Amino acid sequence: MSTAVIEKTNLKLIDVNGRSVSYLEKGTGAPTVYLHGFADVHGVAGDLLPFHDKLAGAVRLIVPAHPGCSGTPDLSDGYDIEDAVFHYLEVFDALGLKEFNLIGHSIGGWIAAEIAVRHPERVKKLGLIGACGLFISGELIADIFMHTQPERGVDYDTMRNMLFGDANAAIAQRYYPNGRGDLDEETRRYEIIRFASFVGFKPPYLYNRSLINRLHRAKMPAAVVWGEKDHFVPRSHGEAYAAGLPGAGKLKVIAGAGHAAQFENPDAVAEVMLELLKG
């Protein structure tokens, strides 16, 4: 195992069977892995967000970038969700993590759930925030691939609406502005969409039909959090996760927040997750 710090950013690198995986790390305590989503660290922002800082006050938070994101190399040509899950098992091995807490948002939540049902003995606690990954008939996850295409070449209103409770909120306008945005941020936005299209491009997108019937295997303590105004993954998916995970209580709905609840209301989401991680 070797690690190195990339100049000028806080990104660290770890060698995973010849692949140099980028990750961020902060805090001390119980190892806790966070798998990112779209409007999130690595998905648009280059560094940890206030939500992550709050968690890092209580645990050792490790935040790897998905394949193809923030310098982590692609997996082999045409990889899928199975390859991504196996990739993360190798990342955990390389980091020396035998047991750990696992939190995931959006597409990262999907991967977290896939890992938890396969290796419940390694995942001590599971936190999901607006996780995709389930197939529920008639309850389609919205089409992020089409809606990330701007209207009139420059307008990201529908993309902002999909990821945030309010498309006009300052945070939405800051990270998904109309026209050409910050080059690094636009590139990160592209990278996560590209990753998503490798693992989840099967209409109606971002699901594994088998996952819902496997949730019963993940018996660890769990928390499922959803933004009240999630316009991307319907709340019924959150209800199904909460019902299917034996260790989860009721779905926690964050008033006023959208899909990226941890970004829009870090205090409220961190409170739920810190409660889960306690003890």
Added chain:
Amino acid sequence: MIDPVQLYCWHFMSYPHLPADFDEKYDSGWVTVPNKLWDREKSRGLLNQYIDQLAYADELGFDGMVLNEHHQNIYGLMPAPNIIAAALTQKTKRGKIVVLGNLLPLHGNPLRVAEEYAMLDNMSDGRIVAGFAPGSGPETFNYNASSAKSRDQFWEAVELIRRAWTEDGPFAFEGKNYPLRYVNPWPQPTQRPHPEIWIPGARSRDTLTQIAKNGYCYFLSSRSHGKGTGQSMQRFAEVLKAHGDIYLPRRMGILMSTYVGETDKIAQEESREGIWYFLRNCLKGHQRRVGRQLTFGPGVPYIPPAEFRAYLASTDPTTPLLGDTRDWDDLQTSQSIIVGSPDTVYNRFMSVLEHAPVGHLLIQFHMGNMSDESARKSQRLFWNEVAPRLKEATGKRFNELFGADQQKQMEAAK
């Protein structure tokens, strides 16, 4: 001797019966354009009228006819171009039938494409040009063809088809996407070693390399021609050279659109409605800023992140596209749709060929809701009054430019 430029008639087969307020009322002509707008009565005989326009080009003497594949849009009513090609094998006797192309990642098993092209080659007595394309943005959305994966699938499919035509079967194909235990298609194509293969490309150097290495013909995917067309040709020539080959005009083709009338004024009057229908309606969702552009962008992630970043750094998202053309003057500068008298059209075609001496001009005559009469007239005037001059001029020019190169290549082959 090097052949003069080869001239083909390309038909896109657009839907001509949209309501007059289409542009105001609907976001796109692609993927999500509601198919309740299809008028069953008005559309009777439409596809046959289009097929007959292509057959008319063959009668006039064009070197070939061009078809392509599009799905769920008003731009091209040809989701299965091989069906149109089959009709042309029976209606025509002479010209090449260029299918440009079958979108390989959309076919569950590309062996079917090898079989259909082989059938068409037999039915046309060796007149098929086999085009292959990976599909682009619209197919991402309407046909479940993931852009990120389709390049990999595409090149594997091309290899499978080429081997199915050239290697003795049965053999096992150890493909990642299309594994087959027994590859042994009957019938085999008429042409030997196989029908010519044409592949479209735009930005990707990878594509040019594959085309160069395998002896295929490069079709430049662009509707506008200026300096960029010549640069693309130069880039292709460099890639060919790097692979021990040389550029000859027959290795490259481009798309041009035209309307020819007796005078510039007549040509503009007769083509006005069809051209603006084409620009405003058919290109909405494809090459217009208005609406949601589904052809290229972040949701169609087929290039690696570093290439996308370079694209972002070198482009301005507010730059108008062809469908945003404001008026006739604006249209003139894009070198995309060339309208005028035979003299005007000849001169402007030659100015494109000066920069980019390509061997195949694939020419769109019918645009938007253009009448059958106008489309045929434009084809006729082009063939009778423009084509002979283009043939003569390019016959000379190509031999001056490339005659010695070809000679060297032939001697080296001996």
